[in-house]
Amino acid sequence: xxxxxxxxxxxDTVAAAVGVSRATVSNAYNRPDQLxxxxxxxxxxxxxxxxxxxxxxxxxxxxxxRSAAVALLLCDDLPSSFAxxxxxxxxxxxxxxxxxxxHWLVLMPGAGCNGPRxxxxxxxxxxxVVAYSLPExxxxxxxxxxxxxxxxxxxxxxxxGAAVVAVDDEGGAGAAARHLLDLGHRDFGVITFxxxxxxxxxxxxxxxxxxxxxxxxxxxxxxxYLTALADAGVDxxxxxxxxxxxxxxxxxxxxxxxxxxxxxxxxALLCASDELAFGALQAVRDLDLTVPDDVSVVGFDDVPAAxxxxxxxxxxxxxxxxxxxxxxxxxxxxxxxxxxxxxxxxPADLVVRASTGPIE
Amino acid sequence: xxxxxxxxxxxDTVAAAVGVSRATVSNAYNRPDQLxxxxxxxxxxxxxxxxxxxxxxxxxxxxxxRSAAVALLLCDDLPSSFAxxxxxxxxxxxxxxxxxxxHWLVLMPGAGCNGPRxxxxxxxxxxxVVAYSLPExxxxxxxxxxxxxxxxxxxxxxxxGAAVVAVDDEGGAGAAARHLLDLGHRDFGVITFxxxxxxxxxxxxxxxxxxxxxxxxxxxxxxxYLTALADAGVDxxxxxxxxxxxxxxxxxxxxxxxxxxxxxxxxALLCASDELAFGALQAVRDLDLTVPDDVSVVGFDDVPAAxxxxxxxxxxxxxxxxxxxxxxxxxxxxxxxxxxxxxxxxPADLVVRASTGPIE
DNA sequence: TTGTACGCGTTATCAC
DNA sequence: GTGATAACGCGTACAA
Numbered sequence: 002x003x004x005x006x007x008x009x010x011x012x013d014t015v016a017a018a019v020g021v022s023r024a025t026v027s028n029a030y031n032r033p034d035q036l037x038x039x040x041x042x043x044x045x046x047x048x049x050x051x052x053x054x055x056x057x058x059x060x061x062x063x064x065x066x067r068s069a070a071v072a073l074l075l076c077d078d079l080p081s082s083f084a085x086x087x088x089x090x091x092x093x094x095x096x097x098x099x100x101x102x103x104h105w106l107v108l109m110p111g112a113g114c115n116g117p118r119x120x121x122x123x124x125x126x127x128x129x130v131v132a133y134s135l136p137e138x139x140x141x142x143x144x145x146x147x148x149x150x151x152x153x154x155x156x157x158x159x160x161x162g163a164a165v166v167a168v169d170d171e172g173g174a175g176a177a178a179r180h181l182l183d184l185g186h187r188d189f190g191v192i193t194f195x196x197x198x199x200x201x202x203x204x205x206x207x208x209x210x211x212x213x214x215x216x217x218x219x220x221x222x223x224x225x226y227l228t229a230l231a232d233a234g235v236d237x238x239x240x241x242x243x244x245x246x247x248x249x250x251x252x253x254x255x256x257x258x259x260x261x262x263x264x265x266x267x268x269a270l271l272c273a274s275d276e277l278a279f280g281a282l283q284a285v286r287d288l289d290l291t292v293p294d295d296v297s298v299v300g301f302d303d304v305p306a307a308x309x310x311x312x313x314x315x316x317x318x319x320x321x322x323x324x325x326x327x328x329x330x331x332x333x334x335x336x337x338x339x340x341x342x343x344x345x346x347x348p349a350d351l352v353v354r355a356s357t358g359p360i361e
Numbered sequence: 362x363x364x365x366x367x368x369x370x371x372x373d374t375v376a377a378a379v380g381v382s383r384a385t386v387s388n389a390y391n392r393p394d395q396l397x398x399x400x401x402x403x404x405x406x407x408x409x410x411x412x413x414x415x416x417x418x419x420x421x422x423x424x425x426x427r428s429a430a431v432a433l434l435l436c437d438d439l440p441s442s443f444a445x446x447x448x449x450x451x452x453x454x455x456x457x458x459x460x461x462x463x464h465w466l467v468l469m470p471g472a473g474c475n476g477p478r479x480x481x482x483x484x485x486x487x488x489x490v491v492a493y494s495l496p497e498x499x500x501x502x503x504x505x506x507x508x509x510x511x512x513x514x515x516x517x518x519x520x521x522g523a524a525v526v527a528v529d530d531e532g533g534a535g536a537a538a539r540h541l542l543d544l545g546h547r548d549f550g551v552i553t554f555x556x557x558x559x560x561x562x563x564x565x566x567x568x569x570x571x572x573x574x575x576x577x578x579x580x581x582x583x584x585x586y587l588t589a590l591a592d593a594g595v596d597x598x599x600x601x602x603x604x605x606x607x608x609x610x611x612x613x614x615x616x617x618x619x620x621x622x623x624x625x626x627x628x629a630l631l632c633a634s635d636e637l638a639f640g641a642l643q644a645v646r647d648l649d650l651t652v653p654d655d656v657s658v659v660g661f662d663d664v665p666a667a668x669x670x671x672x673x674x675x676x677x678x679x680x681x682x683x684x685x686x687x688x689x690x691x692x693x694x695x696x697x698x699x700x701x702x703x704x705x706x707x708p709a710d711l712v713v714r715a716s717t718g719p720i721e
Numbered sequence: 722t723t724g725t726a727c728g729c730g731t732t733a734t735c736a737c
Numbered sequence: 738g739t740g741a742t743a744a745c746g747c748g749t750a751c752a753a
Contacts, residue, residue, distance in 0.1 A: 009509075011729055022741045027731065036739070054508035058486045059428060060729035062419045063746050068486055070467065080453040089443040096439040096470055105481060106468045107430065110456055121465060126418045126428055126486055148414035149369075371747055382723045387749065396722075420747030423728050 010053040019047045030056055062126070071099050071332050072107045072127035074117055074145075076135050077247075079110045085248055085276065086304040087321055088133070091155070094325025095131065102333050109141070114198055116141035123148065129332045132157060136198040136215035151335035155328050156218045164331040165344035166324055170218055170301075173317035173349025174225025174271075177299045180315070180351055181269045182233045185360040186297065189235065190260030190267035191226055191242040192253055192277045193219050202246040204259070207238055219273060222301060226271045241267070245277060253280020254287070261288055261296065268296060268360050275300035275307045275316055282310060282356065293358030303352055312355035319349045370413040379407045390416055422486070431459050431692050432467045432487035434477055434505075436495050437607075439470045445608055445636065446664040447681055448493070451515070454685025455491065462693050469501070474558055476501035483508065489692045492517060496558040496575035511695035515688050516578045524691040525704035526684055530578055530661075533677035533709025534585025534631070537659045540675070540711055541629045542593045545720040546657060549590060550620030550627035551602040552613055552637045553583050562606040564619070567598055579633060582661060586631045601627070605637060613640020614647070621648055621656065628656060628720050635660035635667045635676055642670060642716065653718030663712055672715035679709045 016023045021044070028035040029044040036044075048055075062068040073095070075082045082088055096106055107127050109117040116132070116139035123144050130145050134156040142160070145152050152163040159165050181189070195202070196209065196219045214220040227237035241263055243256035253272060257280055260267055270285075272278035278300030285296045292298055292312055300307060303318035327345050335341065376383045381404070388395040389404040396404075408415075422428040433455070435442045442448055456466055467487050469477040476492070476499035483504050490505050494516040502520070505512050512523040519525050541549070555562070556569065556579045574580040587597035601623055603616035613632060617640060620627055630645075632638035638660030645656045652658055652672055660667060663678035687705050695701065 013729080023730080024732080024742080025740060028740085031731080040739085052509065055483055056731090057423075057729055058484050059419060059422045060746095061484075061731075062486065063417075063423050063729075063748090064731040066746070068419060069484060070486065078453075079456040080449070083443060083449040083452070089440070092443070093438075093440040096468070100470060100481075103481070103484075105485065108456070108466045108468055110460060121460075121463070123415055124418050124421075124429060124463075125465065126422065126430065149412065373747085383748080384723060384725090384750080388722085391749080400722095416749090417747055420728095421749075423730090423747075424749040426728070 010048075010051045012056065015044065015048045015051060015053050018051060019044050027056065067128050067336070068126050069104045070107045070125075070127040071104050071329075072109055072122070072125050072130045074109050074111070074122070074130060074132040074135060074141050076111045076114050076116055076133065076139075078112060079108070081247060081249075082110060085274075086306060087274065087302045087319075090304065090321035091133070091325040091328075094322040095329045096325070098326045098329025099332070104333070111135070111139075111141070114195065114200070115139055119144035129153070129336050131155065131328055131332055134216065134218060138198070138215055151332075151341075153328050153331045153335065155324065158215075158217050159344060162341060164335060164341035166328045166331065166347070167217075167344055168319045168324065168347045169349045170221035170319075171225035171228070173319065173351065174222045174301065175229040176349075176351040177301070177315075177317050178226045178229035178271060179233070180353065181271070181297060181299065181357060182229070182235075184297065184357060186269040187235060187360075188265050188267045189226075189230060189240050189269050189271060190263070191223065191240060191271045191273075192245060192256040192260065192281060193223050193242060193273040194245050194248040194252075194277065195219060196223065196244055200246060202244050205242040205244040209244075210242065222273045248274045248276045250276050250280040250283070253277030254283045255280070257281035257284025258287060261285065261290070266296075269357070270296060270298045272298065272300050275302045275304045275314060278314055278316065278356075279306070279310060282314070292356050294361060297357040299357060307352075308354065310356070315354045315357040316352055317349050318352045320347050323347060370408075370411045372416065375404065375408045375411060375413050378411060379404050387416065427488050427696070428486050429464045430467045430485075430487040431464050431689075432469055432482070432485050432490045434482070434490060434492040434495060434501050435468070435470045436474050436476055436493065436499075437471050438473075439468070441607060441609075442470060445634075446666060447634065447662045447679075450664065450681040451493075451685040451688075454682040455689045456685070458686045458689025459692070464693070471495070471499075471501070473560070474555065475499055479504035489513070489696050491515065491688055491692055494576065494578060498558070498575055511692075511701075513688050513691045513695065515684065518577050519704060522701060524695060524701035526688045526691065526707070527577075527704055528679045528684065528707045529709045530581035530679075531585035531588075533679065533711065534582045534661065535589040536709075536711040537661070537675075537677050538586045538589035538631060539593070540713065541631070541657060541659065541717060542589070542595075544657065544717060546629040547595060547720075548625050548627045549586075549595065549600050549629050549631060550623070551583065551586055551600060551631045551633075552605060552616040552620065552641060553579050553602060553633040554605050554608040554612075554637065555579060556583065556604055560606060562604050565602040565604040569604075570602065582633045608634045608636045610636050610640040610643070613637030614643045615640070617641035617644025618647065621645065621650070626656075629717070630656060630658045632658065632660050635662045635664045635674060638674055638676065638716075639666070639670060642674075652716050654721060657717040659717055667712075668714065670716070675714045675717040676712055677709050678712045680707050683707060
């Protein structure tokens with residue numbers, strides 16, 4: 002047995018050294034008004050001398066019953082997640098808000114589109130959870146509920162007891178489709194990201210379109226496009242839809258190529274995200290066609306790169322920063338014991354740029 | 362006073378309900394081999410019925426003296442950080458490693474290039490810290506040391522007691538410069554990101570180049586470029602250097618324009634990052650010049666977009682994924698009580714593509 | 722399987 | 738006013 006093994010100093014160590022009680026040392030750190038300035042100085046100096054780095058955050062959390070962490074559940078792994086500029090922008094708003102209230106973000110990336118492993122969620126030290134676009138049957142969500150943690154849902158189906166931030170995806174998509182209809186287009190193609198969580202991709206069958214879909218964003222955008230077309234007399238079942246396994250540029254290019262090689266060749270491509278639309282633009286170029294003379298392209302999100310695209314992309318703007326901020330505010334409120342309240346629904350507005358034009 | 366206020370169930374609640382001890386319930390969750398399967402079932406069922414979500418992670422952390430969190434300290438705020446593709450890739454490697462060992466990442470973004478607020482670091486629940494490219498005088502680092510947390514440094518000056526992952530920035534930059542010298546270039550311009558943490562930007566004075574710089578990455582790359590030029594008989598003091606306030610494309614464009622409007626006009630631009638180089642390519646186009654006929658451009662990092670650039674970018678490849686992984690492994694090892702060991706130094710290799718060519 | 726001694730603070734409430 | 742006492746908070750792990 003080692004004599005006097007030098008243990009990490011604690012509040013008690015410091016208290017003993019100064020000759021005061023533990024409570025006083027605690028107050029020196031957390032409630033300076035509860036003791037004289039002179040005593041406080043003495044306490045802090047002694048602490049420094051002893052190499053005491055301040056109250057242990059974990060112990061404090063246990064005592065106060067709150068950590069300062071907001072867990073963020075992501076559907077995909079980090080590389081895929083960061084590849085999505087819309088997420089980056091949203092994260093910005095979320096982080097700002099959370100950070101401004103002395104909280105931090107715990108990142109829980111998923112694997113293969115099903116959200117984080119439930120064991121991770123079970124053990125996560127956070128007192129509120131923000132879930133971003135998980136499939137509704139994600140085991141991670143079940144784990145959150147089992148723990149009874151307050152939950153904020155972004156772009157997800159409403160769950161009882163959870164706060165919700167959503168965007169009017171269907172309305173925005175409808176506006177985009179009507180814009181193209183107004184320009185005279187009648188032959189459309191659609192490129193979406195995953196509708197189901199089975200990892201399948203390729204041309205989307207009618208059965209698949211009609212089956213219950215766990216990703217509301219995909220579903221709503223697709224619905225918005227197709228419903229608007231149907232309302233204008235275009236048979237939605239005859240509109241080819243390409244389901245990409247994710248929202249990456251290259252995947253959009255593949256889908257675009259497939260759509261543009263069909264006959265009749267679509268004169269307009271409706272994409273479920275800007276990234277996919279960038280790929281579609283490339284696909285048009287690959288075939289030596291031009292945008293918008295031969296083919297019009299619309300995206301969705303209005304990420305920063307959209308207006309820099311060549312040509313600048315007509316797209317549906319969703320207020321991404323705002324979305325992140327609102328999610329952060331909701332999380333903070335749940336933390337304070339507030340009830341979830343009614344879902345926050347943000348608008349999505351069409352932004353017309355140069356990638357759409359009248360049919361020749 | 363409310364009669365029997367329904368408190369959140371704990372291990373004790375469940376133990377009482379089942380009629381066993383707290384230890385047994387704990388074992389039911391953590392050491393299934395310590396009790397009969399039947400009893401374990403009964404415990405877990407009762408827990409479910411009582412709405413007990415499993416052992417409290419914070420309490421467990423307090424008892425075991427370890428949380429499962431790795432804190433990641435970032436110099437900038439999240440938007441700037443995510444704008445850097447090199448960071449995204451590195452983060453990928455880091456997250457993979459950490460996640461594979463049942464740990465998660467706590468994000469501590471900075472503000473204005475000085476790292477996170479020290480109070481945040483002081484209160485962060487993490488038992489190891491990874492710092493990415495902070496200035497050496499960052500208060501956040503001081504806070505880490507005050508707490509005595511194990512620390513992994515990426516792209517930063519060595520600190521006693523900390524583990525280090527670094528890249529041979531100087532060597533890589535030197536190779537890039539020599540490549541251009543071999544092609545016959547004699548008139549150079551350099552675009553770097555911040556060398557100092559004072560937020561200044563623009564043409565870099567000689568005093569500024571020589572002053573002690575807190576960002577080793579900037580310093581090493583700049584040194585690598587200029588030293589190689591000097592070795593070939595080009596006066597480094599006569600080489601114009603543009604200091605951008607960050608590593609974004611648009612900032613590179615601004616710097617590129619300034620350099621290209623000087624006389625003699627540089628025939629080669631050396632950039633401290635690929636993002637800056639992309640901007641430089643744009644600047645060349647803006648002036649109706651072509652790459653590499655009129656101007657050669659080299660970047661640094663070899664981010665995924667580099668080989669897709671127009672023209673594909675000659676750059677210095679650093680093993681970004683590997684860098685993240687190594688940082689993760691080091692963090693995990695420090696967690697296990699290992700000593701920091703000698704710095705990990707990864708190579709940086711020149712990748713020649715189409716953005717560089719012989720002088721006309 | 723269980724008793725029980727920790728782990729490290731916070732925050733009333735109480736005494737000087 | 739100033740500072741101390743002591744009751745939590747919720748588990749883990751080792752000895753019995």
